[in-house]
C-alpha cells in the first residue's frame with residue numbers, strides 16, 4: 136500500500152490510493168481499501184524478526200507435492216484420496232507397485248500439515264510460511280527429514 140496523505144485545506148483528510156490511480160478518496164474508502172489489501176496479503180515473518188506482506192499468487196499446484204521426496208527411491212510424492220483420507224505416497228510406488236519402492240510410507244496430509252504447522256508457523260497452517268522456510272522433506276520408513284532453507288534440519292518420527 137503506497138497511499139500518501141495529500142494536502143487538503145478545510146476538508147477532511149484525503150489520500151491518494153497509488154500513483155496509477157490518482158483518485159482522491161475519503162478516509163472511509165481508504166480504510167476499506169487498505170483493509171481489503173491486508174486481507175488479501177499474508178504476513179510473512181522473517182528470521183531476523185521483521186515481517187512483510189506477501190500476496191498469495193500460488194494456487195493450482197500443491198506445495199507438499201514440491202516438497203515431499205521419497206527417501207528410498209528419490210521420486211516425488213503424489214497426493215491421493217483414499218476412503219475419504221487425503222494421503223501422500225511415493226510416485227514410484229503408485230506407478231510400479233510396492234516391489235519397486237518397498238520402504239516408503241504413506242503419509243496422511245492432515246498429519247503432515249499439523250507437524251509442519253507446529254514446527255514453523257504456530258497454530259495455523261500457513262502455506263506461505265512453510266514455503267518460505269522449508270526446502271525439502273525427505274520421507275523415510277520411520278521418519279521424515281525436513282530440510283529448512285536456513286540449514287536447519289528437523290527429524291519427525293512417523
Ligand SMILES: [Zn+2]
Nearest residue numbers: 205208225236
Ligand atoms: Zn519411493
